[in-house]
Amino acid sequence: MTIADVQKILKAELVCGGDLSAEVHNACGSDMMSDVLAFVKDQSVLLSGLVNTQVIRTAEMMDMLCVIFVRGKEPTAEMIELAKEFDIVLMKTPLRMFNACGLLYENGLRGGDGI
Amino acid sequence: MKLHYEVAGDDFTRAGEASGAVKATLKRLGFPADVIRRVAIAMYEGEINMVIHADGGVADVEIEPDRILVTLTDRGPGIPDVEKAMQEGFSTAPENVRNLGFGAGMGLPNIKRYTDDLKIDTEIGKGTCIRMTINVPS
Ligand SMILES: Nc1ncnc2c1ncn2[C@@H]1O[C@H](COP(=O)(O)OP(=O)(O)OP(=O)(O)O)[C@@H](O)[C@H]1O
Numbered sequence: 555m556t557i558a559d560v561q562k563i564l565k566a567e568l569v570c571g572g573d574l575s576a577e578v579h580n581a582c583g584s585d586m587m588s589d590v591l592a593f594v595k596d597q598s599v600l601l602s603g604l605v606n607t608q609v610i611r612t613a614e615m616m617d618m619l620c621v622i623f624v625r626g627k628e629p630t631a632e633m634i635e636l637a638k639e640f641d642i643v644l645m646k647t648p649l650r651m652f653n654a655c656g657l658l659y660e661n662g663l664r665g666g667d668g669i
Numbered sequence: 670m671k672l673h674y675e676v677a678g679d680d681f682t683r684a685g686e687a688s689g690a691v692k693a694t695l696k697r698l699g700f701p702a703d704v705i706r707r708v709a710i711a712m713y714e715g716e717i718n719m720v721i722h723a724d725g726g727v728a729d730v731e732i733e734p735d736r737i738l739v740t741l742t743d744r745g746p747g748i749p750d751v752e753k754a755m756q757e758g759f760s761t762a763p764e765n766v767r768n769l770g771f772g773a774g775m776g777l778p779n780i781k782r783y784t785d786d787l788k789i790d791t792e793i794g795k796g797t798c799i800r801m802t803i804n805v806p807s
């Protein structure tokens with residue numbers, strides 16, 4: 555699916571971005587950044603309920619294309635600046651983590667670990 | 670090429686700037702994407718550790734065609750039991766650090782996973798020096 559599809563599925567609001575037509579296959583959902591950094595499997599989407607600049611930096615270190623904030627969390631101005639610098643798409647969805655991940659999984663996104 | 674960075678201990682939002690700069694440099698120099706990502710993640714984990722556990726430090730990076738060497742040096746409290754610290758899930762990070770998304774006890778194991786060589790010199794009350802090497806496959 556594309557990032558635009560992700561946005562539609564999660565009823566997410568675009569905060570800033572980038573190329574919405576980019577294809578994505580794998581995602582990762584966590585509030586612990588070292589957990590995200592532990593498993594590089596070409597995930598291109600990060601879902602998180604954590605709001606600070608390190609979420610954007612973590613996504614950049616992993617070469618991710620899109621970060622989605624769950625539970626309606628608002629990224630700060632500093633985070634938006636950083637995301638623009640790294641060309642990362644930011645979105646926010648009112649959905650909670652479990653439902654957001656579940657919907658994306660149901661629509662074909664995977665964790666990148668072969669399951 | 671040699672790069673040097675000061676990593677401030679009192680500014681969590683800026684932690685990772687040095688790793689980000691190294692990543693951009695390696696990209697510009699045309700290193701393979703996989704090598705760049707391994708260096709970036711390993712150095713980022715080390716840089717975050719210096720900020721949350723050791724009140725900052727310095728980063729020195731040597732870039733050679735066949736390997737990249739990252740040395741992180743701090744004057745923090747040191748690591749009492751390195752073997753324990755290397756275990757997945759071991760963390761002494763306080764609640765406020767966990768609320769920032771760190772303190773899963775995964776940083777050092779991640780560094781080990783992404784590097785070809787890792788050396789930790791540490792002394793209680795004096796500080797910690799972490800040297801990591803990532804080889805560039807020819
Ligand atoms: N530079 C350092 N100075 C002092 N202690 C350190 C340093 N780096 C790591 N440690 C100690 O080693 C432990 C394990 O480090 P590690 O990076 O694996 O996990 P963490 O930083 O606690 O959590 P995470 O990396 O998942 O966010 C830390 O909790 C801390 O006690």
Ligand SMILES: [Mg+2]
Pocket residue numbers: 588714717718771772775776777
């Ligand atoms: Mg750590």
